[in-house]
Amino acid sequence: xxxxxxxxxxxxxxxxxxxxxxxxxxxxxxxxxxxxxxxxxxxxxxxxxxxxxxxxxxxxxxxxxxxxxxxxxxxxxxxxxxxxxxxxxxxxxxxxxxxxxxxxxxxxxxxxxxxxxxxxxxxxxxxxxxxxxxxxx
Amino acid sequence: xxxxxxxxxxxxxxxxxxxxxxxxxxxxxxxxxxxxxxxxxxxxxxxxxxxxxxxxxxxxxxxxxxxxxxxxxxxxxxxxxxxxxxxxxxxxxxxxxxxxxxxxxxxxxxxxxxxxxxxxxxxxxxxxxxxxxxxxxxxxxxxxxxxxxxxxxxxxxxxxxxxxxxxxxxxxxxxxxxxxxxxxxxxxxxxxxxxxxxxxxxxxxxxxxxxxxxxxxxxxxxxxxxxxxxxxxxxxxxxxxxxxxxxxxxxxxxxxxxxxxxxxxxxxxxxxxxxxxxxxxxxxxxxxxxxxxxxxxxxxxxxxxxxxxxxxxxxxxx
Numbered sequence: 456x457x458x459x460x461x462x463x464x465x466x467x468x469x470x471x472x473x474x475x476x477x478x479x480x481x482x483x484x485x486x487x488x489x490x491x492x493x494x495x496x497x498x499x500x501x502x503x504x505x506x507x508x509x510x511x512x513x514x515x516x517x518x519x520x521x522x523x524x525x526x527x528x529x530x531x532x533x534x535x536x537x538x539x540x541x542x543x544x545x546x547x548x549x550x551x552x553x554x555x556x557x558x559x560x561x562x563x564x565x566x567x568x569x570x571x572x573x574x575x576x577x578x579x580x581x582x583x584x585x586x587x588x589x590x591x592x
Numbered sequence: 593x594x595x596x597x598x599x600x601x602x603x604x605x606x607x608x609x610x611x612x613x614x615x616x617x618x619x620x621x622x623x624x625x626x627x628x629x630x631x632x633x634x635x636x637x638x639x640x641x642x643x644x645x646x647x648x649x650x651x652x653x654x655x656x657x658x659x660x661x662x663x664x665x666x667x668x669x670x671x672x673x674x675x676x677x678x679x680x681x682x683x684x685x686x687x688x689x690x691x692x693x694x695x696x697x698x699x700x701x702x703x704x705x706x707x708x709x710x711x712x713x714x715x716x717x718x719x720x721x722x723x724x725x726x727x728x729x730x731x732x733x734x735x736x737x738x739x740x741x742x743x744x745x746x747x748x749x750x751x752x753x754x755x756x757x758x759x760x761x762x763x764x765x766x767x768x769x770x771x772x773x774x775x776x777x778x779x780x781x782x783x784x785x786x787x788x789x790x791x792x793x794x795x796x797x798x799x800x801x802x803x804x805x806x807x808x809x810x811x812x813x814x815x816x817x818x819x820x821x822x823x824x825x826x827x828x829x830x831x832x833x834x835x836x837x838x839x840x841x842x843x844x845x846x847x848x849x850x851x852x853x854x855x856x857x858x859x860x861x862x863x864x865x866x867x868x869x870x871x872x873x874x875x876x877x878x879x880x881x882x883x884x885x886x887x888x889x890x891x892x893x894x895x896x897x898x899x900x901x902x903x904x905x906x907x908x909x910x
Contacts, residue, residue, distance in 0.1 A: 469801045476799070476833055494833070494864035495871065501835035502872075549873050559836045563872035 459485050461519035466507045466535075475504045475516050479531065482518055486527055488589055495567040496529060496587050502560040503533040503583055509554055511537020511580065521586060528569075528588040539577040547573075613757070615694045622753055624689070628746035633687035635743050638732040640682065646724045647678045653720050660713050681721070684750055697754050701761030711762060718755055722748070782808040784815040791892045792821045793885070797830035805841040809848060816854050823892040824849055827885050829860030839874045846879055855895060857881070859888030 460482055464475050479500040483493040500516070507514035514535030521528035540546045547565065552558030561583075565571040568585040575581040651674060654660040664670040680700065686693070704714055726744060733740025782804065784794045794812050798804075816824055826842070828834065834842075846856045858881040861869075866883075869876065882888040893900060 469803075472801075473799050480832070491864040491867055494868050497833050498835050498868045498872065501833050501837075505835065505837055557836045557840050557874070559873045563836060563874075566871040566873075567868065 461517075463515055463517045465513070465515055466504050467513045469508065472501060472504045472508060476501050478516075479518060479529075482520070482529055483587075486520060486529055486589060488529070488587070492587065492589070496531075499564040499567040499585055499587075500531055502564040503531070503585070506560055506583075507533055507535045507537070509556070511535030514580075521588075523588075526588050528586055530584065530586045532582065532584045534580065534582040536580040539579055539581055540573070540575040541577055543573050543575060613694060613698070613760070615691070618753060618756065619689070622749050624746075624749045624753065627742075628749055629687060629689055631739075631743045631746040632685045632750060635729065635747065636682075636685040636687065638729065639685045641732075642725070642728045643678050643681050646681065646721070646728070647674050649724055650677065650717070650720055654717070663707065663709065684747060684754075689750065694757070697757045698761060700754075701758040702765075704758065705762050705765050711759065714758060715755060718751055722751065778804055778807055782811050784811050786815070786819045786821065787825075787889070788892070788896075788898075790819075790821050790896050791823045791825065791889070792816060792819055793825045793827060795827045795830060795885075799833065800831065800838045800841055802841070805845070809845045812845065813848060813852060816849060816852055822854050823895050824854055824856050825885065825888045825892060826856055826858050827860040827888070828858065828865070829862070829885065831860075834865055834869060836872055836874060839869065839872070839876075843876075843879070855880070857888040857891050859883075859885045 462478060462482075464471065464478055466472070466475065476497050480493060480497050483496045488496065504516055507516075512535075514533065514537065517532045517534070519530055521530050545551050547562050548558075549562045550558045561573075564583075564585060568587050570584075570586040572584045573581065651664075651670065655664065664673065683693075683696065725747065729744045729747065730737065730740050733743060781797055782794070784792050787793050792812070792815050794808065794815075796808065800808070812824060812826075815821070826845070828842075831838070842858065846858070849856045856879065858876070858879055861881050861883055863883075880891060882891060890900075
């Protein structure tokens with residue numbers, strides 16, 4: 456079910472974050488991303504899975520390979536049924552945190568990736584989708 | 593250290609044991625009643641009559657498979673096990689199924705787990721036993737087949753309970769190993785080494801979750817005080833990912849070290865990690881960092897006002 460280029464991992468404990476990072480590293484490596492980009496993607500995945508663990512408790516990370524106009528990419532989706540984000544604009548500001556963290560996770564993840572979309576409804580949950588495209592060599 | 597005593601101590605005291613077994617609840621779920629106990633008691637003379645031949649056939653099967661034959665190195669051992677097996681079978685119809693019975697069954701499970709008998713043979717053995725017993729029980733109750741059927745069901749219930757206890761014992765032993773190993777990993781994965789008088793190095797490897805960070809911080813602070821070291825090098829060469837949480841843990845650790853009056857140099861900051869930290873907006877400007885442990889060691893020597901001087905070969909010294 457979980458091959459290298461697409462799959463799904465449930466997030467419920469801190470050790471699931473390690474499993475998720477490993478899966479994302481495997482996918483990014485096999486798509487031929489540079490060492491720096493692999494580190495960026497894995498770090499973004501680490502931030503976003505940690506958000507699931509910290510705010511919603513449980514959720515799921517999905518990933519799959521992208522292809523658009525001859526370039527390859529990786530899309531990661533992080534979905535949970537947690538409390539949701541009241542003010543997305545505020546959550547995207549560096550230094551804002553509702554949990555005593557550094558408040559850099561969400562804006563940081565956006566900077567590490569090429570594209571980011573957040574869909575969230577208070578009381579229903581949050582879905583964050585991020586993409587990274589491989590720069591042509 | 594204090595954080596580990598509570599749950600771990602409890603764990604230790606139950607090492608290899610099945611923590612509180614709800615024996616009465618188990619019997620109730622299977623539907624094992626005092627009627628069943630009575631039926632098994634009534635079965636006792638029948639079981640005594642067939643126990644000998646059932647054991648012989650039972651071991652014929654065991655000896656015809658190389659994997660199970662391997663457990664019986666010699667004749668003496670085989671005979672000893674046969675006698676024990678007979679006792680076990682007769683125990684099923686003993687008539688008392690209280691605490692003593694439970695303890696006995698758990699111990700039997702543990703012994704099999706310890707000798708490394710895989711569940712496939714263990715559980716398969718129960719099936720062989722049932723196959724051998726079923727026709728004999730029915731034959732013994734030929735005059736009252738209805739009772740024979742109830743007696744066999746009673747036997748099936750107690751065997752199911754025995755099997756379940758065995759499986760539980762196996763799982764408990766496996767969990768015990770996992771707990772011990774993950775504890776050991778935490779212990780060995782955060783070494784703090786004194787590399788020079790006044791310099792300790794803490795090489796971090798793997799991911800820094802909150803439990804490991806706590807352990808690491810305690811150990812580092814203890815060693816700094818023990819060795820009276822003014823400089824600590826924290827090396828992150830072996831940490832694959834530094835996200836904001838990990839960075840926060842590192843910054844907290846470094847702040848704690850400074851409170852002891854020591855200085856920290858963060859070493860092993862690879863180019864990819866450096867770029868990522870910038871993207872994340874993590875401010876390490878107040879922290880001395882170096883890309884390699886060697887460069888960090890040089891900083892440590894400078895801080896201690898030590899010079900490394902290339903000298904003549906030792907033989908030429910005099």
